[in-house]
Amino acid sequence: MDHQNQSSQSGIVIIGSGLAGYTVIREIRKLDKTTAITLVTREPGYFYSKPMLSTALASQKSPEQLASTNAEGMAAQLELTILGETDVSAIDTASQTIETSKGTIAYGKLVLGLGADQIRLPLEGNATDAVMTVNDLEEYAHFRKALEGKKRIAILGAGLIGCEFANDLVSGSYEVDVIDLAPQALGHLLPEAAAQMLQLKLSAAGVRWHFSTTVKSIDRNGDVLSITLANGSVINSDVFLSAVGLRPRLDLAKAAGIATGAGITVNRHLETSAKNVYAIGDCAEVDGLVLPYVMPIMQAARALAPNLLGQVTMLTYPAMPVMVKTPALxxxxxxxxxxxxxxxxxxxxxxxxxxxxxxxxxxxxxxxxxxxxxxxxxxxxxxxxxxxxxx
Ligand SMILES: Cc1cc2nc3c(=O)[nH]c(=O)nc-3n(C[C@H](O)[C@H](O)[C@H](O)COP(=O)(O)OP(=O)(O)OC[C@H]3O[C@@H](n4cnc5c(N)ncnc54)[C@H](O)[C@@H]3O)c2cc1C
CATH class of the missing domain: 3.30.390.120 (Enolase-like; domain 1)
Known part of the structure; x- marks a missing residue:
């Protein structure tokens, strides 16, 4: 199917149905009910709240329940066209078109809400295919399936996502080992004394910590994953989750000649180096800052929506504390x-x-x-x- 000419030249095209994409659309619709909006996304187009992935066991939510509105519901609610399960492979900033797995689409303004990939560390062993990551609802559904009938989970990474999953899993009576190269949990966020307090509470809840080391190899022994650490110890586990950080998705922008740094570079109006192309969310670097959290997305969406509609608006960020969802502390x-x-x-x-x-x-x-x-x-x-x- 070729969608060329289906979206008007003056329309807004958004790539990505994460919090960034959907929050921008909500903000546009608060200001303007008629501009044509097309959302193109690899996901089916449902709306879900990503932060709930790391608390879903304790709140007894299945992956299906986390998708609060399906694509049809979102399209009706926000009056937009959704092209779900559609991959964007290229942006042509001269002709103002994007290449997708369902054809070429023209844009008046283009918003990149591409998100970030979980970083995958190179590991040795015969079970590297068993390494799981959770960065969207589909991956989370696979993770929950892998947990069925299992007891022991090893998590590589004691950052925000690793600690939250560790807490959620122990609350679901799983045995959890957490491994991190740093000497403490939440090394980028907490001073040592604070981290120690959190570690003690999570230890009391059942988390076992392995600090100042990393995973060297992962091998399958029958049904068991045998995880060898750089310090020589071996952890036997059933499921292995890697949560070692995020890398903004830059490939599309780079291939189109759009400036990138750690993220897709945007100014305080969320404009990239290409005319009529904007970026927001985990993929974007605003004024040198990549802040992969919900609050910055909310702020940015409130500035981006008027800019897309021709009302020049500058992004400001207030102080934006982040809640670490560890009910143990x-x-x-x-x-x-x-x-x-x-x-x-x-x-x-x-x-x-x-x-x-x-x-x-x-x-x-x-x-x-x-x-x-x-x-x-x-x-x-x-x-x-x-x-x-x-x-
Ligand atoms: C488990 C977990 C817990 C979290 N908890 C918190 C929290 O408590 N507080 C907080 O502030 N933050 C939290 N975060 C971070 C927060 O969820 C993210 O910052 C936010 O969801 C990112 O939204 P996004 O739209 O930028 O990216 P994403 O949600 O990753 O969306 C990217 C979209 O782009 C699409 N896409 C990418 N490339 C293409 C392509 N080529 N073609 C078509 N579509 C494409 C994807 O399919 C997806 O729809 C958490 C993150 C995780 C993983």
Whole structure:
């Protein structure tokens, strides 16, 4: 089927049906009900909330239940055309068209909401095909299938996603081993003392930690996965989940000659280096920042929608703390900006910890709140400088 000429030259085409793609569409529809919007996505086009993937066991949700609205429902609700299960293979910025597995589509404005890939570390052994990642609903459905009738899960990576899955899995009575090259959990987000508190709570819930090492090889012995660590120990497990970080999807942009850095480079109007092409979400780098979280997407979508409709609007980022969904010890973090100069100051309170990252003149530049201290989230957030201000 050839979709050329089906979407008008002046229409908006969005690639990607993740939170970025759908949030932009919602914001456009708040401002404008008539502009033609076409959503092209590899996924079926359903809407789901990705953060719920790492809490679905505890909240007793099946993968099917996580897709809150199907493609038809989204198309009707937001008055748009959805091309689901459609792969985009090229962007031609001169003719303003994209090549898809269902034909060529013309765009007036193009939004790249392509997301990011889970990084896969090169591992040795005869069972590397058993390495699982969870970065979308389909992968999560495979993961849940793999868990059926199984007991032991090994997770490579003690970052936000690794820790959240570890907590969710122990709450579902699985045995969980977590391996990380860093000497602590959430190495990019938490100071050591805070990480230790979280580790203790998760240990009490049943998580076994293997820090300062990594996985060397993964081999199959009958039904069992035998995971050899760089420090020589061997973990026997049934399922292996890799959660070692994300890499923005850049290939489409690069092949089209669109500027990229760590992400697809955009300015404060979310414009890429190509005319009429914009980027948002996990694939985008705004003013040097790649922030793969929900709050930045919400902010960016509110700025992008008016820009797409011709109302020049500049993106600002307030302080945007991230909640780590570890019910064993609820945690909220707002890490200091890269290169920020200051020191962590700890204040242990009953059932919690306040960690402040302060400059030498006492200005709050970042924080971590654990346990009962999470109640202070509002006042700490107010005290922080914005990440991207309007000046
Ligand atoms: C388990 C988990 C828990 C999380 N929890 C939190 C949390 O608690 N708080 C928080 O702030 N953040 C959290 N995050 C991060 C947050 O979910 C992401 O930042 C956000 O969902 C990214 O949305 P996105 O639309 O940019 O990318 P994605 O959701 O990855 O969407 C990308 C879309 O692009 C499509 N696509 C890509 N390439 C092509 C192509 N060539 N052709 C067609 N379609 C294409 C994909 O199919 C997909 O539809 C979590 C992430 C994970 C994995």
């Amino acid at each position: 609820p945690t909220i973090v707002s890490p200091p900006a890269k290169g920020a100069v200051g020191d962590w100051k700890m204040n242990a309170i009953e059932d919690g910890l306040e960690a402040r990252f302060e400059s030498s003149d006492g200005k709050l530049l970042g924080f971590a709140l654990l346990g009962s201290a999470t109640a202070q989230r509002g006042s700490f957030t107010k005290e922080l400088p914005p990440i991207l201000s309007s000046e």
